[in-house]
Amino acid sequence: MAPVSRLSGRTLAALLxxxxxxxxxxxxxxxxxxxxxxxxxxxxxxTRLPSERELAVALQVSRATVTAAYDALRGDGFLxxxxxxxxxxxxxxxxxPRPSLSRWTMAGAGPADVIDLSCAALPAPPGLLEVAVAAAARSITPHTVDDGYAPAGLPALRAAVAERFTARGVATGPDQVLITNGALHGWDLLLRLLVGPGDRVLTxxxxxxxxxxxxxxNxxxxxxxxxxxxxxxxxDQLQATLRQTSxxxxxxxxxxxxxxxxxxxESDRRDVLRVARQTGTTVVVDESFVxxxxxxxxxxxxxxxxxxxxxxxxxxxxxGGLRIGWLRASVDLVHRLAALRAGIDMAGPVLDQxxxxxLFGKLDEITAARLSELRPQRDALVAALARELPEWQVAVPQGGLSLWAELDAPLSTPLTLLAAQAGVIVVPGSRFGVDGTxxxxxxxxxxxxxxxxxxxxxxxxxxxxGIDRAGIGTRQLVVA
Ligand SMILES: Cc1ncc(COP(=O)(O)O)c(C=O)c1O
Structure with missing residues (x-):
């Protein structure tokens, strides 16, 4: 397999x-x-590493030193x-990559009092769905007079999504919006339409x-x-990879x-988008947590x-149980995606839309209430980690529903296995990457x-x- 991007000697030296x-x-x-x-x-x-000579110059070491290091990496299966x-x-x-130890593999196992931290998702705000479902049921009659299949989504919901984009400074018409069964459905439809076998997708x-x-x-x-x-x-790495791999x-x-x-x-987004345009790469942003x-x-x-x-x-x-998402693109692309979608699941459910x-009209009110609960929860988690696990490094997240802790040993998978026995379900870091890193x-x-x-x-x-750290060596760090 050909390498997909290249590190210069200077860039690698800066990482070391x-x-x-x-x-x-x-x-x-x-x-x-x-x-x-x-x-x-x-x-x-x-990633292609710099040549031995280039790295030797960047590190100011002899070429024989780099040759010996590359030989050792090759011997250990890393090069x-x-x-x-x-x-x-x-x-x-x-x-x-380790599979998620999520709920469907754990039925009946472990202690009764299980704390499930496998998903970055929340239960519905109490009472909210009940009211919205009752209102939707009252308004469904006019929709029942035709066949009910609307592959691009219900016009009223498409308009509400378009209005919200426009209010955020992205002029959008309802025909630029496709209603999907969640954000992941939108991403899958885009992949089905836009990539072929072996095509590259940057993440x-x-x-x-x-x-x-x-x-x-796909x-x-x-x-x-x-x-x-x-x-x-x-x-710089995003730009270099875009240029090298298109x-x-x-x-x-x-x-x-x-x-x-x-x-x-914004300035970082702008710099990456500029290069993506040059390389003909279509950029998809997932705004699930915006x-x-x-x-x-x-x-x-x-x-x-x-x-x-x-x-x-x-x-x-x-x-998440609503399964309602959307996608904003050009009118033409939305049309093609709706046609593709019609051949897969026909359309989304009318009642759910x-x-x-x-709910859409109350989104700001709902998220304000969410955030006032989430902020103290984030602070409590950060404080508990600082108190109980000070050897871990934690950057305080600016939003979203999770933080990314750096452990002081590469033992995320063993930790998640043992944690499950202690009644805490967590997903190892390797699940968020490729190849078990x-x-x-x-x-x-x-x-x-x-x-x-x-x-x-x-x-x-x-x-x-209590985790056994004995034998953490180069080979044992990768969990097969
Ligand atoms: C970044 C991101 N995108 C999409 C999804 C899936 O969202 P949906 O339920 O809308 O399909 C998730 C769920 O965790 C997510 O974290």
Missing amino acids: PDLRTLPGPVYSALGDAVTALVLDGRIATE ASRTGSGSFVTVPAGSV ELPTYPGALDAIRG GARVVPVPMAAGGGWQV PRLAYLTPDFHNPTGALIP NLGFCPPERATAAIDSSVISIGSLSKPIW LVATE LERFLRLPFSLPAPRLDDAVRRLAGVWA
């Missing part, structure tokens, strides 16, 4: 610690440091070389696992670009990213570049009341204190 301060010979410190960057998802697999295409990063055979690393599954399910190739260590985009699509979550909760500044920010929102991405496709849904601000139309990270949603989060963190700390 000062090798001379590390124990042992410099070549082995270099090999270990590159291995750690790969396993932490800071260098994506299939593969092809004549003519250089050396590219890989992971040892048998490394796979952030980490990213929402459902988006990765949909890319792979036979496309994920081109992951690591996020910055403290959160946010690495704009992906067909880019899937980005700049508004309270899952799992990190990061909000990307309403759940603890700080003022950034300008809508489609207001910066109207060719950006936006997907969103009521799942995160209101309730009427319920969503009722990100084992040093754990996604923790703050979607439960503060006392439950406190309890969960206490249990996690108990498990972490």
